[in-house]
Amino acid sequence: SRGVVDEEAVVSTQSTGTEEDFANLLLLHATLSPQAKAKFIRRIRKAYKKGEQESMGITFDQLMTFNHFLDHLDDVEILVSVYFAAGMKFNKASLKKVAHVVADVELDSHIIDVVFTIFDL
Numbered sequence: 001s002r003g004v005v006d007e008e009a010v011v012s013t014q015s016t017g018t019e020e021d022f023a024n025l026l027l028l029h030a031t032l033s034p035q036a037k038a039k040f041i042r043r044i045r046k047a048y049k050k051g052e053q054e055s056m057g058i059t060f061d062q063l064m065t066f067n068h069f070l071d072h073l074d075d076v077e078i079l080v081s082v083y084f085a086a087g088m089k090f091n092k093a094s095l096k097k098v099a100h101v102v103a104d105v106e107l108d109s110h111i112i113d114v115v116f117t118i119f120d121l
Helices: 019-027 034-049 060-070 073-085 092-103 109-119
Strands: none
Touching: 019 034, 019 109, 034 109, 060 092, 060 109, 073 092, 092 109
C-alpha cells in the first residue's frame, strides 16, 4: 500500500486534523530535501493559518479516501501524463475525474484545494 497512512495506526476516526497535518503526512515519504519539504509546509501555513483560505480541517473519511486514491498512484501517473501529452491543462476538475476513473473515489473539493495549495499547482 502506497497510501498516506496505515489505517490501523489511526487512533480516532472521529478526529479532524489540520491541513498542515495532512501536508506533513503527504510529504512524509517524499524524496525531497528538508528545505523543499519546509517550503511546501510554509505554503500551507500561509494559506490556512494566516487566513488566505478557510481552514476546515481534514476528516478521517477524507484522509482514507485520499489514501485509497494514492494506492492507485501508478495508474494516476499514467493518466496525468496522457493529459500533458495531449496538451491539456491539468486542474482541480481533472484531478477529481482522474480519482474517479482510476480509484473509483470521489475526492472532496477541500482535499483537492489543499493538494493544489501544497504543490502550488
